[in-house]
Amino acid sequence: MRAVIISLFGFLVIAAIGVISFCDGSNSTVLCIESEKNALLKLKHDLIDSSNRLSSWIDQDADCCKWVGVFCNNFTGHVNELHLGSHGWDSQLRGKINPSLLDLKHLTLLDLSNNEFEGMEIPEFIGSLKSLTHLDLSEANFGKAIPHQLGNLSQLHYLDLGRNYALFEAESLQWISGLSSLQYLNLSSVNLSEATDWQQEINKLRPSLVELHLSSCSLKNAPYSPVSVNHSTLALLDLSSNILSSIPSWIFSLSSLVSIDLRGNEVRGLIPNGFRNMTSLKYLYLSRNFLEGIVPKSFEGLCNLKEMDLSYNTIDHEVSEIIESFSRCSLNNLESLNLASNKFSGHLSDQIGQFSLLKVIDASNNLLNGSLPQSLGQLENVQYIDFSNNMLEGSVSELHFSNLTRLIALKASNNMLTFKPNPSWIPPFRCDSILLANWYLGPQFPPWLESQKNLSFLDISQAGISDVIPTWFWNLSSQFYYLNLSNNQLVGRISYWPKCRSLDLSSNQFTGPLPQVSPDFGGLFLSWNFFSGSLSKFLCNVSSELAILDLGSNLLSGRIPDCWKDWQSLTFLNLENNNLTGEIPESLGTMGGISLLNLRKNSLFGEIPSTLQNLHSLQILDLSMNKFRGSIPAWIGGDKFSSLVVLNLRSNNLQSEIPDEMCSFHLLQYVDLASNNISGAIPKCFSNLTAMTGIFLNRFVGAGVLISGRHWFYSATLFVKGREHEYSTTLGLVTSIDLSANNLTGDIPNELGNLKGLFSLNLSRNLLTGKIPDNIGNIESLESLDLSMNRLEGKIPSSLSNLNFLNHLNLSYNNLTGQIPSGTQLQRFDEFSYIGNHLCGLPLSKNCSRNGIVTQNNVTNGGRNEGGSKGHKVNGFYVSIVVGFVVGFWGVVAPLFFIRTWRLAYYRKLEYVGDKLYVFWATSTAKLFR
Known part of the structure; x- marks a missing residue:
């Protein structure tokens, strides 16, 4: 008996040592199997390992269980896990996957995620690794069709093929029904647009499934949809970024769901009541759809909800009712409420203060009105508040922020709110972002900002501040990433620049010279101030990563310095409306990435330098209102300027003819050559300006650059309808040709009638002859037409009356004759649109006789006066009119x-x-x- 006890004790000690060894992960007692080692070496041979991640896989005599990414069973020595997923692009594996993997017959886990297999097909033989329970091939750039052999992996618990953007399932998802043990399935970004049976096949999976990810799969609502699905354990369902037009009804039978994501679909109509049975729901994401109407009453029962996102829909509901419905739950678990970009209206309820666990509240871009409730100050856990772009009004007090000790982001720009705390008030929070544009915070610079030591984003633009920027703020500003103080009345000089990525001081009253630019800037906006002096000290002797430089509308003088070679990141340069003189420096033509160059309204002279032809990315070129001479360079219309959208050379001293090369601008939407000395004929090839034909119309809408998370839109000041207008986000809607006030001769080309997308055409104050083209009415988008002060003759074409959008017309001072065509359009313009011609008919006071003779009102062709007396009687009043004329x-x-x-x-x-x-x-x- 004693021997038995001793033997049993020895067995337990040995077993304990084995268990300890197993738990410790040590492979010291067992070597890997030789055949499996050889299989791994073959696998490595076909892989391209540029970062030497597999450098330990070299010694034939070494224990492969100690190699990087290889895990073995401590008792048997068999390789059962291969962790070859990459943790960064610089460590990605490439090449091929060797079939030697089949020799790893005990492999349970295979991870090849985040590598680069360059669109190759997933090897079919992976479906023969019958012991696999975990297969991760996500984000590895596999392509082509999914091999249906993967359906043979009946032991698989975890399958992730997500984010392989070239991977698709062309016919059916029937193969997944063989994955009887599956708990996790991720096919995100796999193209399933042809797999119309996806709903039925998902329904066939065993009820062990816990997570299902089908985001960005091009899924549509199938003709057949199961009434219910047998997934009593499904906790997470992700169908975001698909093409679903309605929420599949079978979803509402998934009472075990904890999270459902339907963001970014095309779901329309009212929010269905089916959510009422989903009492386990904690995370509900319905944003970026086309939902409308009100939030259903059934949401009141979702008392376990932690996060709800209804943003970017068209839901029209009183926001106070939403807050009150959630406050009815006995235990309120809500942590995140996102109602942004809808049509929520009304006042914020004071009951918002009852959401004690709330961390995020976003109700921006709605129709909220009234004042902010003081109960906001009770949300001691809140970290993010955004009420931007509403109609909130009234005063904000210190009580609104009393307990917000965890607040990180405060965003409430573009409301009508006033905040004037006690000068000694110190906020309880230390924010990363404070965006309060269009609040009234002045007239003094807000002293409470001095305590905000963690600020990275600050916007207090248009805040009624008329003060000097205090010294303590410049010390604070060394930490900024984005700083916007524009549209105030700030005064004083700038001694040095703060360290930040984007700085906007535009529309203030700063004076004095500009200190040298900081190399840290990405965007610098200084327009509409009183900065003076030369640009040389500001620009030269520094290399900058600046993308946007806006110095327009200041008092800068002197020459434009010739030191632009160090500014290769610049995409936006605005020097308009200053006192700059001299010629354009050659180095300005070295910035190949620049897309907007605006030098208008200065005193620059000389010829347009040929070095500008190197600006191959240029989209807007404005050299107007200067003193440039010479001819329009032919290279302006060359291949290197193929991206040009706006060309403005107005009010210079340019001569010669319009070069035919300009007709190669297929993207040109606005050309202004007015008020020069240009002669010759209008090129017939203007009909080749494709962007004005309507084919590419509006391509430029919203163009700009992204700086510090903000989209800065390109803008241009253009002459349209005889007046200056500044266009920004709507710039792509403007198509115009203005050749007025030149010496152009000849006829108006018929080919201009092909420019159906043209918005404005101005050919006035030239020497044009001939008739107005009959097909001018084909320019169906035309809103403004000015042909005045030329030598045009003949009748007004009847096609002009077909221009339904025409709202500005000037045909005055030509030699036009005959009756003004009848129609609702041409009769609504006043007589000054036709004065100085020989026209008759409405809206003029001259009537037309049947034979086309112009007659005056109240005078007959018989020459008799109103009194009926015979003969002609001389009227002194009319004689004086004739003499005066x-x-x-x-x-x-x-x-x-x-x-x-x-x-x-x-x-x-x-x-x-x-x-x-x-x-x-x-x-x-x-x-x-x-």
């Missing part, structure tokens, strides 16, 4: 009409006076608002 016309108007130099001088003088009045008005207005 002759003297006035031949003494003043006729010379302007027939003598080109007089005419050009007169209208340039008018334009000069107009510009002076505009500048005076703009300056006065700016000072008034400051």
